[in-house]
Structure formats: C-alpha cells, structure tokens
Amino acid sequence: MSAVISAKGLTKRFGKTIAVDNISFEIPAGRIVGLIGPNGSGKTTALKAILGLTPFEGTLSVLGLDPRTQRDELMQQVCFIADVAILPRWLSVGNAVDFVAGVHPKFDRAKAERYLASTKLKPSLKVKEMSKGMVVQLHLALVMAIDAKLLVLDEPTLGLDILYRKQFYQHLLEEYFDENKTIVVTTHQVEEIEHILSDLMFIRDGKIVLSSTMDDVGTRFVEVMVPAEKADAARALKPIDERQVFGKSVMLFDGVPRETLATLGETRTPGIADIFVATMKGTYA
C-alpha cells in the first residue's frame, strides 16, 4: 500500500456553503503532516471526512478503506483526538483504561499505565475533577498506547498552557511516532510544531493552496532583508510579502533562487508562520 490517505475530488457542502472544494492529495506512510489553515478553512471538515464522521462527495481511501462504508474496520487502524478535552465528565482514569483495553485489540495497557504514572493522574480521578491539561494527558496516554497506523489530531492542544503543549508534542515524537505510523495534525500554533513536521499542507477556503515537504519549503521560500536602494530591484522579482523593519524592507520570495536573492541583501529561511501569514493574506478581508 503506497498512500495512507488518498483523496480525489473530495468535496463537502453544507447547504450552499462549500466547506471542502474538490481537493485531491496523497499522504504516504511514515509522515507527519501539518494541515494548516485559518478558522473556517475546511480543515476540520476534511479530517472528519477522513475519519468517516461526515458524509462527502468524491473518492477518499484511507488505508485502502472507504471511511463512509468501512468505518468499523477503519477504526481498528486509525485513532484520533478531535478537539481538546472531550472525554466524558463522569469517566475516571481507571475506567477509561479498562474500557479502552476491553474494546481495542491494539491497546497496550502497560504502556498507557507507564505514561500515566509519570503524571499526577490517579486511577480514581474523574474527568470532571481534572484541569484541561490533565484531560489531554489522559487522552494522549490512551491514544499513544494504541498501535494505530494513522493518528489524526485536530487542534489537540488548543487552550493549553505552553508546558502542556511542549510536553504533548515531545511525547508524541519520542514515544509514539515511528516509520510505520502516520500523523496528520492541525493547529494554530504553527511555530510549535514546525520542527516535528515532515510535510506541510495549507488549506484556504476549502482548497489546498500549498502542499510540500518541509525540505522543499526550506528551499522554496526565502526571506531577504533588502536595503532601500535595492528595494525596486527586489520588487521586480515579485515577493509574496513585504514588511518594513528599521527602514529596511523584509521581503518573502517563493521559488526565487537563493543565490539571486543573496545579491539583494541578507537572506534567511522564514518560519512557517511567516509563510502562512503571507499565503493567507486577505482571508478575512
């Protein structure tokens, strides 16, 4: 099996609004893909289609299965955290571990308990008594102990403090991810996950506007600090973004060779956040 997820003409309409507009993409195994887009761009809808949580048009194959009709088989191989802190309030840590161990054939109870032991979560503690960060720790402990081929994370750390966020992605990378697994993650805190991503996808108004590996992103996008006298020459190369810092122009170029740009001023590799802001300009206008 080549691609873990393969979409062709994936479309989802809510009445007259098109949430996902005829998108096609392939995600191979062993990647960590960041699906980045502004609010309401259709990323959650696309993920829900992948997880068989919503009907859609077009073809979509996840691990060779159709999420619409083969959801029950799919969930043996796929795990997801959709949104933060959605564990039921009455559930206790012990019950949660027992239940998942009872219903999931690929759940490694010892692994979950090992991870829980490193937290303040006690078996009798109920979700309603936990802080948001603790709920996410519990959810992560359950999900990490499941040997799934595909893990989908939709804003898994929204509203958490920086300690929990850092810890979340660190555990994910160190104790969960390996070359047989694939992770698709959406988040607004782009800068916190860019170092763990292998692939990047920007989505805007239901369309994919950028799909690239992180290595390619590093060569494609270059930021240059251009002094005033060279500004016009630089603008002729059509920067995708320009801003003023200390009297100099900082310009962002897409697909212009680094050597060419080096003659105009000091170059550096931009962060994903900068590329994102440049690409999404005018989204809310």
Next chain:
Amino acid sequence: MNTFKWLLKREFWEHKGGFLWLPIIVGALMITLTVISLGIAVSGVKGGMEINGVAVSSFADIVTPEKRAAFASTIVANYTKLTMPIMIAFGICVFFFCLGALHDERKDRSVLFWKSLPVSDTETVLSKVAMAIGVAPLIALAAASVTAIITALLICAAAAIAGVNIFAEVLSDPATYLAPLQLVAMLPIYALWALPAIGWLLMVSAWARSKPLLWAIGVPLLTGALLSWANGMFRFDWNMGWFWKNIVGRLLGSILPGAWFSQQGQGLPGAGDASASAVLGPALSQSWQLLADANIWIGVAAGAAMIYAAIRLRGWREEG
C-alpha cells in the same frame, strides 16, 4: 461479545446513580418507613395501624391456624405493591436514560471519543437497549425483592412482639420464594412491551439537535391534539381513543413496568385477592397471553425499526 460486555459496564459506570443507587435508596426508605410505622403500631401509641386490613391491636385475635395462614399470605401478597415505588422510580430513570443516551454524548462532544474506538454504532446503540430492558430492570427487581422480603420479616417480627408468631407460616409459604421469580419471569414481556417506547426515545435522542424531551413528548401529544381537533371539527369519526392508547400510549407510557395491565383493560388481576400466588400467578399468565396478541408484535416491529433508525442516525448526525 467482549466489546458488548464493556459497553454495558460503561453504561453502568455512567448511570450508577439512577440504576443502582436509586432503587437501593427507595428500598431503604420503604424499609425505614415500615420500621417506624410498625414501631408506632407495636408500642400501641395509636394502635390503629392496619396490616392488610388486620389492625395490629387485634393481633391477639389471630389465634386459629386458618387465620394465621390467611394473615401470612396477605403479607406475602403485599409483594406486588411493595415493588411498585421501585418500579416507578426505575421507569422514570429508564425514560431519561433513553432520552439522553444518544443526545448527551453529542452535546458534550464525547461522541468524538467514543467514535475514535473500534466500536460500531450498532453495538453502541444495542448496548443501550440491553441496559434499558435487561440489566437495569434486573437490578431494580433485585432491589425490590430484597425490600419485600425484609419488609415481610419486619412485619413478622412486629407480630411476634405483639404475641403472634407467624414466621413459620410466612417462611414456609412457597409464594415467598416464588414471587421474585414470577416477577423476573415478567421481564421478557416488559422488554417486548417497552420496545416501541425505547426505540422512540432512542431515535429522538439520536435525531434531536437540542431539547430531546420536548420532541419526544411534544410530537406525539401535538399530533394527537391536532388529530383530535380535526376529528371534532370535520366530524371524521376517527377512533381517537385508539390513537391515544396505541400510538401515544405505546410511544411514551409503555416504558413503565406493568403498563400492559392497564392496556389490557383489566387492571392487575386478582388485586383484591388475599394470597400472593392468587395475584402474581394470574398476572404472570395474563402477561404471557399478550404474546398471542398482534399488538405486542406490531410494537416490537415498530420498536426495532426505530432502533435501527437510531443506529443510522448516530452514524451521520454530527456533534453539537
């Protein structure tokens, strides 16, 4: 099957309060009240308390073996009455359990967690049905049986204090031990009879975006009211009594245990009779006679169809 066991456990964890503690608390309350009133009666403060029509103050009259036997069996006959408060509490609990079963998980978005596990919608919905018509009524019946037996023994103890020992008669009456089994034997009838109500409530629970209670009660009542109005207005000569009894009654009322007795139009058979076997025996056979009637099977078919609809709705309804 293993998954199903865990699904039932999960329902039990969530609804322990309603399905386990409520019957125990109601039973404990009933026992407490029995102790208090027996205490008052025995101490002779009022002296007017009656146990099944026999004043405690006249216990001394119960001297002949025939009278003692008759008195003993009235105590055992109390069984049905004693289970009633617990059964009513259970009925209310199950009503709200079904109404919330597929709605609350969407409301608090925890459905996204349940759906991330390899458990199908069919298994999930069926586990809720099994909880409502199997596990929960069994717990309620167990609580009711224990309450009834403790109450009977308390009355015996009070009688003994008043000078009449009827322990032997009560404990040797086969009805004492038969009654719980007879009640359990009515469980299959309850399951079948309640199915349209369970199905209706689960379907509304899976379908309603908000306020499932309003939809569940409002739709049948409003339909009935509109039809009754049209009937009166245009003189269609519809049999509205039939509609209220067989549609509204079955969608909502069937969830109460024993509701079929009023539906059969005869009330509880032998209710005025003195002995337990005279009450429960005929009630049991009358209940099982329902199976010969098309009514119950039409209800089962409608219930199954609505449960199927609830399964499909859970698959496609999005949270929120």
